[in-house]
Amino acid sequence: MIRFEALTKRYGRHRAVEALSLELAAGEVVALLGPNGSGKTTSLKVAAGLVLPTSGRVLAGEPPASTRDPAARRVLSFLPQRVSFPESLTGREVLEFYRRLRGAPAGAAEQALRAASLDGAAERAVGTYSGGMTQRLGLAVAALPDARAYLLDEPTSALDAEGLAAFYALVERWRGEGRTVLFSSHQLGDAERLADRIAILVDGRLVAALGQRELADRLAARGRMRLRLDACPAGLAERLAALAPGARWTGEELVIPGPPALRAQALELARAAGAEIRSLSAEDGRLEPLYRELVEGSA
Numbered sequence: 001m002i003r004f005e006a007l008t009k010r011y012g013r014h015r016a017v018e019a020l021s022l023e024l025a026a027g028e029v030v031a032l033l034g035p036n037g038s039g040k041t042t043s044l045k046v047a048a049g050l051v052l053p054t055s056g057r058v059l060a061g062e063p064p065a066s067t068r069d070p071a072a073r074r075v076l077s078f079l080p081q082r083v084s085f086p087e088s089l090t091g092r093e094v095l096e097f098y099r100r101l102r103g104a105p106a107g108a109a110e111q112a113l114r115a116a117s118l119d120g121a122a123e124r125a126v127g128t129y130s131g132g133m134t135q136r137l138g139l140a141v142a143a144l145p146d147a148r149a150y151l152l153d154e155p156t157s158a159l160d161a162e163g164l165a166a167f168y169a170l171v172e173r174w175r176g177e178g179r180t181v182l183f184s185s186h187q188l189g190d191a192e193r194l195a196d197r198i199a200i201l202v203d204g205r206l207v208a209a210l211g212q213r214e215l216a217d218r219l220a221a222r223g224r225m226r227l228r229l230d231a232c233p234a235g236l237a238e239r240l241a242a243l244a245p246g247a248r249w250t251g252e253e254l255v256i257p258g259p260p261a262l263r264a265q266a267l268e269l270a271r272a273a274g275a276e277i278r279s280l281s282a283e284d285g286r287l288e289p290l291y292r293e294l295v296e297g298s299a
């Protein structure tokens, strides 16, 4: 549905994006992650046809056409990182203006207001909106067109819990309807909650693109099991460390790092050693340390 083909964007001698190749299928939700200045906004703006690439291209639609072509842009909807609207207009008036501009049907503004959970504030002047409400309005505007792909630049940065829930529900609906979503975020929770795939940019380069399966495997491998014991039988910690490097006895519990597949063997060793297991817990690794490692490992 969207294809980045060796996209490079330079500002003077500075390379904002370098040879980015990434393909998003219909109905796929991809989170674009990366530190400040890593090229997320630039990539989204080129995809939206707002910034010209230095080389390479971004294609969208069926049949695929360059997003420099207005026909291709008609299948896209873009939410900029910062939105601002005329302060004296009400939320409904802003939406009505954009509805006509995008040629969306009459009921679309109402539906978008509800989807962004903004219907209670529709008659208020936009100048009285909080930052989060303005972001919800931006999201409502982006949700207006019947687009095949939504490009959203940090859609959740100012949202509270209710706004976040509305955004998650909107993306789930789009996914269910076979629409493609590419969003940038600094909130790893958004990626964990929504993304079929995460793509990480560092200094303009794509350093990782992990699908859900691969991500789940990587996170599971970083998991750990904890066995609470009254006492650790002699030699057990060493035998466990041979099975699962890093396994250790804290004085209260055995901590056994590694993927779930290892846990049955570890339990067997503990039982064979005569350990009295008081309680057992297991957890998967978190995205945050994996993300940091991928970002730092690429430096």
Ligand SMILES: Nc1ncnc2c1ncn2[C@@H]1O[C@H](COP(=O)(O)OP(=O)(O)OP(=O)(O)O)[C@@H](O)[C@H]1O
Residues within 6 Å of the ligand: 011, 014, 015, 016, 034, 035, 036, 037, 038, 039, 040, 041, 042, 043
């Ligand atoms: N119009 C511009 N002129 C010159 N340099 C620019 C311009 N726009 C972006 N850059 C530079 O390109 C690089 C990538 O910027 P970009 O805004 O794409 O990053 P980002 O990943 O979206 O960052 P953030 O997370 O802070 O929003 C940065 O070094 C930035 O300073």
